Amino acid sequence: MVSIVIVSHSSGLAEGVRELASQMAQESDVRIAVAGGVDDAENPIGTDALKVHQAIEEVYSDDGVLVLMDLGSALLSAEMALEFLSEEQRANVKLCPAPLVEGAVAAVVQASVGASLDQVCAEAMGAMSAKQQQMPEPIVETADNDQMAAGDSEARLTIRNRLGLHARPAARFVATANRFEAAITVRKDQRSANAKSINQVATLGARQGDEIVVSAAGPDAADAVAQLEALVEDKFGEEEQELEARQPEPESAPTAPDVTEAGVLTGIPASPGIAIGPAVHYRQQLPEVHTRQVNDTSAEWQALLAAIKEAQSELQALQERVTSLGDKAEADIFDAHALILDDPDLLDAVRRHIFEEKLNAAAAWQQEIEDVAREYRAIEDDYMRARADDVLDAGRRVLRHLLDVGPGTFELEEPAIILAADLTPSDTAQFDPELVKGICTELGGATSHSAILARAYGIPAVVGIGQALQTLSEGQTLALDGQKGIVWVDPDADTLGDLQERRAEWEEREEKARAESQAPAVTRDGQRIEVAANIGGRRDADVALDYGAEGVGLFRTEFLFLDREEPPSEEEQFEVYSGVAAAMGQRPIIIRTLDVGGDKPLPYLPTGQEENPFLGWRGLRFCLDRPDIFMPQLRAILRAAHEHNVKLMLPMVSTLQEIRAARALLDDAKAQLREEDLPFDAEIAVGIMIEVPAAVSISDQLAQEVDFFSIGTNDLTQYVMAADRGNAQVAELAHALHPAVLRMVQQTVQAAHEAGIWVGMCGELAGNALATPLLIGLGLDELSMSAPSIPTVKKVIRNLEREQAREIAAAALKKESAADVEVYLQGLHA
Ligand code: PEP
Ligand code: MG
Numbered sequence: 116m117v118s119i120v121i122v123s124h125s126s127g128l129a130e131g132v133r134e135l136a137s138q139m140a141q142e143s144d145v146r147i148a149v150a151g152g153v154d155d156a157e158n159p160i161g162t163d164a165l166k167v168h169q170a171i172e173e174v175y176s177d178d179g180v181l182v183l184m185d186l187g188s189a190l191l192s193a194e195m196a197l198e199f200l201s202e203e204q205r206a207n208v209k210l211c212p213a214p215l216v217e218g219a220v221a222a223v224v225q226a227s228v229g230a231s232l233d234q235v236c237a238e239a240m241g242a243m244s245a246k247q248q249q250m251p252e253p254i255v256e257t258a259d260n261d262q263m264a265a266g267d268s269e270a271r272l273t274i275r276n277r278l279g280l281h282a283r284p285a286a287r288f289v290a291t292a293n294r295f296e297a298a299i300t301v302r303k304d305q306r307s308a309n310a311k312s313i314n315q316v317a318t319l320g321a322r323q324g325d326e327i328v329v330s331a332a333g334p335d336a337a338d339a340v341a342q343l344e345a346l347v348e349d350k351f352g353e354e355e356q357e358l359e360a361r362q363p364e365p366e367s368a369p370t371a372p373d374v375t376e377a378g379v380l381t382g383i384p385a386s387p388g389i390a391i392g393p394a395v396h397y398r399q400q401l402p403e404v405h406t407r408q409v410n411d412t413s414a415e416w417q418a419l420l421a422a423i424k425e426a427q428s429e430l431q432a433l434q435e436r437v438t439s440l441g442d443k444a445e446a447d448i449f450d451a452h453a454l455i456l457d458d459p460d461l462l463d464a465v466r467r468h469i470f471e472e473k474l475n476a477a478a479a480w481q482q483e484i485e486d487v488a489r490e491y492r493a494i495e496d497d498y499m500r501a502r503a504d505d506v507l508d509a510g511r512r513v514l515r516h517l518l519d520v521g522p523g524t525f526e527l528e529e530p531a532i533i534l535a536a537d538l539t540p541s542d543t544a545q546f547d548p549e550l551v552k553g554i555c556t557e558l559g560g561a562t563s564h565s566a567i568l569a570r571a572y573g574i575p576a577v578v579g580i581g582q583a584l585q586t587l588s589e590g591q592t593l594a595l596d597g598q599k600g601i602v603w604v605d606p607d608a609d610t611l612g613d614l615q616e617r618r619a620e621w622e623e624r625e626e627k628a629r630a631e632s633q634a635p636a637v638t639r640d641g642q643r644i645e646v647a648a649n650i651g652g653r654r655d656a657d658v659a660l661d662y663g664a665e666g667v668g669l670f671r672t673e674f675l676f677l678d679r680e681e682p683p684s685e686e687e688q689f690e691v692y693s694g695v696a697a698a699m700g701q702r703p704i705i706i707r708t709l710d711v712g713g714d715k716p717l718p719y720l721p722t723g724q725e726e727n728p729f730l731g732w733r734g735l736r737f738c739l740d741r742p743d744i745f746m747p748q749l750r751a752i753l754r755a756a757h758e759h760n761v762k763l764m765l766p767m768v769s770t771l772q773e774i775r776a777a778r779a780l781l782d783d784a785k786a787q788l789r790e791e792d793l794p795f796d797a798e799i800a801v802g803i804m805i806e807v808p809a810a811v812s813i814s815d816q817l818a819q820e821v822d823f824f825s826i827g828t829n830d831l832t833q834y835v836m837a838a839d840r841g842n843a844q845v846a847e848l849a850h851a852l853h854p855a856v857l858r859m860v861q862q863t864v865q866a867a868h869e870a871g872i873w874v875g876m877c878g879e880l881a882g883n884a885l886a887t888p889l890l891i892g893l894g895l896d897e898l899s900m901s902a903p904s905i906p907t908v909k910k911v912i913r914n915l916e917r918e919q920a921r922e923i924a925a926a927a928l929k930k931e932s933a934a935d936v937e938v939y940l941q942g943l944h945a
Pocket of ligand 1: 669671710806826827828829830831877878879
């Protein structure tokens with residue numbers, strides 16, 4: 116039986132036509148598929164050849180498939196979709212120029228009686244006649260006149276934006292061209308490109324001052340040329356300086372946007388220390404792709420299309436994330452990646468490899484991706500040459516899905532400084548500190564979890580540097596100061612000498628502090644402050660001890676849950692928790708229950724698409740709703756606490772009821788263990804993190820319900836200041852030394868002490884030695900931090916008098932800004 120495909124610019128219209136046509140042939144088995152709109156939430160109107168192809172595949176039958184389209188680019192998309200089919204399939208698919216609604220109804224009815232493909236098409240074509248006969252006036256002539264009037268169109272345009280038709284402008288140019296039905300070409304000198312192909316347009320290498328000729332043929336040609344002209348005139352929406360005289364030599368290609376004249380980049384200090392080394396762009400390696408001959412070419416093609424689709428959704432998610440961080444220009448890069456994957460010329464070439472040469476999809480795809488990357492590399496423009504990486508990145512993303520392999524590994528052979536757009540905690544977790552000497556990222560904030568890990572590993576890091584990182588070449592010498600947030604590009608001999616000297620001094624200081632790190636931290640007037648480590652797993656426990664940790668003040672258990680296909684079992688968790696406890700001897704260990712969500716999503720525990728994940732379903736909120744995940748963890752912690760000094764801590768607490776609900780589950784877990792005769796600690800201490808302003812506000816009430824508090828300044832700061840901890844744009848605002856945050860700390864400490872419980876701090880502020888006098892002055896009983904900070908913080912404590920610390924705290928609380936507090940504290944050191 117013939118099947119029907121309905122193609123429309125609007126998914127609503129396509130679905131509506133399907134509904135109507137199915138109603139008309141209710142009892143029939145005619146299969147109808149739709150390809151409506153495009154997957155772009157902001158501009159959903161349009162057509163997509165891939166979707167049309169998928170719709171054809173969905174209902175494909177050797178009896179035939181009739182494709183009905185609405186207008187304009189729907190025809191082009193349908194034609195392109197035919198290209199994706201094998202020759203045998205193509206012979207059984209017919210594009211039918213019948214009117215969409217009437218045609219679809221007539222076609223379904225005709226198909227339902229078993230008519231041939233030609234008969235179904237003829238019936239659809241004649242579908243208007245009934246309506247025409249019924250109308251008193253004949254319908255006005257067809258649109259042929261319009262088509263005649265449109266004609267061809269051409270414009271000579273001068274590229275005016277500073278960096279020329281580089282990735283983002285090329286992406287906008289191609290996206291605009293794709294909105295039109297007309298065939299559009301763009302010429303520069305002797306080279307001509309399909310204006311709808313990102314790779315062809317970008318590899319023209321058009322730079323500021325170049326002239327391009329845009330020609331269009333088809334019904335909407337004039338409109339297409341006018342819109343492309345407007346885009347070029349508007350410098351692609353980039354706010355840039357006026358057109359300057361064309362620079363004659365390729366060597367004088369524009370400098371990177373954020374590199375200052377002295378070759379210095381600035382960002383956010385994220386992990387202290389000085390590093391010098393060659394730059395290496397962070398790129399995960401993939402397994403080798405083997406070339407094979409295949410029989411089922413259609414299956415290969417389908418697999419490729421599915422992989423492209425998955426890569427596209429990843430890119431969309433990335434783009435949304437970066438846009439939400441306020442970096443529109445950076446987000447546009449992902450648009451360019453998405454267009455690369457959709458490039459009709461690229462897809463056509465891959466299709467030919469698969470169907471004509473019978474190559475496996477992975478080999479065909481890789482071959483073409485590498486060819487395109489080579490074309491980019493041949494451009495006489497540093498910036499555009501570097502775009503070859505975008506092509507490879509986008510291409511690898513597809514390969515990863517095609518080969519069904521994880522995110523891939525990253526291996527360094529020589530020590531280097533890693534450059535990346537952004538790093539997830541799992542990316543950073545796999546770094547070997549012996550080889551990764553430093554980290555620079557375009558995005559991110561100082562308390563993002565990857566920055567926290569960098570500090571834990573003692574790797575100097577500068578984050579939030581911006582797009583300038585993209586212009587750095589592989590192997591270029593870099594030096595970075597993670598304390599000040601500065602990166603030197605190709606530093607001269609004097610700068611290098613100076614930095615090496617400072618690094619030696621810093622290492623000497625660290626070494627000295629470390630030599631005394633095993634001794635306790637007691638103030639001059641005799642108060643002992645417990646200094647503990649924040650850890651994420653078993654291996655961190657040994658490092659913590661090495662740095663003089665007196666316990667674990669925060670065990671971030673979520674790292675056990677990352678990078679895997681399913682949550683760890685109770686047994687597996689028990690092994691890890693008791694392994695850490697055994698390693699730490701009788702020292703206290705605070706195990707925090709799962710704190711996923713925010714910047715730590717878990718692929719197998721989707722929390723859904725959230726507008727504001729940091730304000731969403733994370734931490735304890737998530738666990739209380741998912742006892743299937745929470746109970747095994749509670750049981751594992753209770754069991755590990757047997758004969759060990761283990762305490763339990765709940766994250767993201769906002770209300771009393773949350774604590775009570777968690778305690779009720781804990782009681783259930785105890786009852787189960789008792790029943791099962793498994794040993795556990797019935798008296799386990801239970802504490803909470805204070806990291807939500809609501810918790811500070813009711814800290815006196817919360818203190819009645821728990822055994823201790825630990826202040827999480829990373830989250831507390833972002834919520835108090837309403838400034839995302841991972842957003843470089845608002846990093847200045849998200850500063851834990853702001854008096855607004857410090858006053859919250861003061862209020863929490865007072866409430867805890869009045870209720871007779873102890874209070875610690877495990878946010879990153881606890882490891883900032885500059886702030887140590889202030890924190891002791893505020894009355895904190897325990898400080899927990901990345902292990903490498905322990906020796907220095909202990910040293911500062913040993914030099915303190917409590918009374919003097921209280922005066923420092925009182926003065927800091929009265930300052931007017933975070934910067935004022937910082938300057939004040941620095942003054943104390945001078
Ligand atoms: C905090 O928010 O300060 C904290 C320690 O928890 P995390 O950084 O894991 O969110
Ligand atoms: Mg937190």
